[in-house]
Amino acid sequence: MQRHQRPGDESISKTATQGADDFESILSTSIAEGMMRVLGPGGAQAIFFHLDMSKFDDPARFHEKLTTIFGVGTGSLERVILQHLHQTMGIQPAFQKDDGFVAQVERAKKHFDRAKLDRRH
Helix, strand or coil, X not given: CCCCCCCXXXXXXXXXXXXXXXXXXXXXXXXXXXXXXXXXXXXXXXXXXXXXXXCCCCHHHHHHHHHHHHHHHHHHHHHHHHHHHHHHHCCXXXXXXXXXXXXXXXXXXXXXXXXXXXXXX
């Protein structure tokens, strides 16, 4: 199992200039931190084992696998993950009616990509 590093207090302005893969790193770290916050280190490690995902580059697949394990409780865990993601990126969540985990992650990635483009110009 891949060990996830804890994020620093980086804002999106710092991380947006580092490369295309950095959003995936931020998302992976947010997933790890959120799961440890809710489940504790041992519980998170057990869930990572059962998720059997080497990386978290597909939010829909992650959501599907997490739902298989937690059922209706998935939303609570995903909210904690999203809180950490938004906090790490230094952005306010932009919730819309009936927004699911995947839509919110995709919106955060678009924000990240826009910020990255703005830094280049």
